Amino acid sequence: AQMCAELGKGDVLLISTDPAHSLSDAFKINFTGDPTKVPGVKGLWVMEIDPSKMVEKEMGSWQDLVSKAGMDEFMGEFNKLQSW
Numbered sequence: 001a002q003m004c005a006e007l008g009k010g011d012v013l014l015i016s017t018d019p020a021h022s023l024s025d026a027f028k029i030n031f032t033g034d035p036t037k038v039p040g041v042k043g044l045w046v047m048e049i050d051p052s053k054m055v056e057k058e059m060g061s062w063q064d065l066v067s068k069a070g071m072d073e074f075m076g077e078f079n080k081l082q083s084w
Helices: 002-006 022-027 051-068 072-083
Strands: 012-016 044-048
Touching (some): 022 044
8 A cells, every 4th residue: 555655646545444453553653433644655544444333333323213214123123133
């Protein structure tokens, strides 16, 4: 990713879903779920996504949608799936 960015073919966004945040360790920068410019490397952006937080957020969105639709019985089953 760094080589591609340095070749100047356009910006590069490097995304990691590794819960260990190894890109933060490698670049010695605390990356988050938002794209962050890597200082000293033209055109390189990095973001680290926490997969468990992403799933939790999406499940909450679906739960809200189903609840608004009035599907209480489905919600019970959905909550079981969410705790799985």
